[in-house]
Amino acid sequence: MLGRLNHVAIAVPDLAAARQQYETMLGAEVTEPQALPEHGVTVVFIKLPNTKIELLEPLGDDSPIGAFLAKNPSGGMHHVCYEVEDILAARDHLKAQGARVLGDGEPKTGAHDKPVLFLHPKDFNGTLIELEQV
């Protein structure tokens, strides 16, 4: 079921500073910041040869990463995103096995304009897992 690792998301308190750090200190290729008000984040991508890292900064008052940054003010690894071929089949299989899907269980359109779902971190060793249909 699990396909490629689409990205690792890292929540950061200061996107401009983090962006510069990955460029200058770590010598990585980083995209320009992209505001996604409908997702409550501003995002940049660090392009690696085999996958990407997403740096996320809260945007607006009701950001989905607001609580995480309140608990982890320096930032931290927020989630991993795996690609799946059929997100509804994946969801039904996972629910039948007892895993909890966040929200109402229906796929939403993610930051990459693809259907996504999030799985409860308590069911997966404290790791928030995003599934993205590709």
Added chain:
Amino acid sequence: MLGRLNHVAIAVPDLAAARQQYETMLGAEVTEPQALPEHGVTVVFIKLPNTKIELLEPLGDDSPIGAFLAKNPSGGMHHVCYEVEDILAARDHLKAQGARVLGDGEPKTGAHDKPVLFLHPKDFNGTLIELEQV
């Protein structure tokens, strides 16, 4: 400088349970557990098409992931590992830019028998970064 994402490491309290979950619930290919007493962990790899996930369980009384699991009893994302071509050049560049290298600053032989270094998470948005020379 940053090359491929070599792996994402997730610390887990019960490796057998986590292994079965990734196989059965997430339909992933998982290797057999490998005890690495010199590194204080038992490890399995989840093989993805473009990278791998390392699940780590403490081994012995002085495991490097012991404190992390005491703080996060359900487990959680522990570090990300990036490949670099020349780990000494990477280290010297990072130190010159003010980043802190953990330990005595000399590369150690990592779990994959390659030279590795860890960077201080406080310098990188709460994210523990491993560099591995490939």
